Amino acid sequence: MSVDSYLELFTTLFGWAFYGVLWDVLVGTGIVYLPFLGILIDNWREPAEGGEFGTVTGLSPCDVWR
Secondary structure, eight states: OOOSSHHHHHHHHHHHHHHHHHHHHHHHHTGGGHHHHHHHHHHHHHHHHHSSOOTTTTSOHHHHHO
């Protein structure tokens, strides 16, 4: 990353410092983990709403051996 003036240098360093503080707040409160929790809930909810679990598990053992 390159900068062309002292103002750009100052604002870049200030931005990275602000990012560090904001990231620490998000990790400290646990908000950063909410997207992963949403993905996990969606992966549990969607198959439960689907009804049949798939073609292999939908077959009974008697159908497999015929």
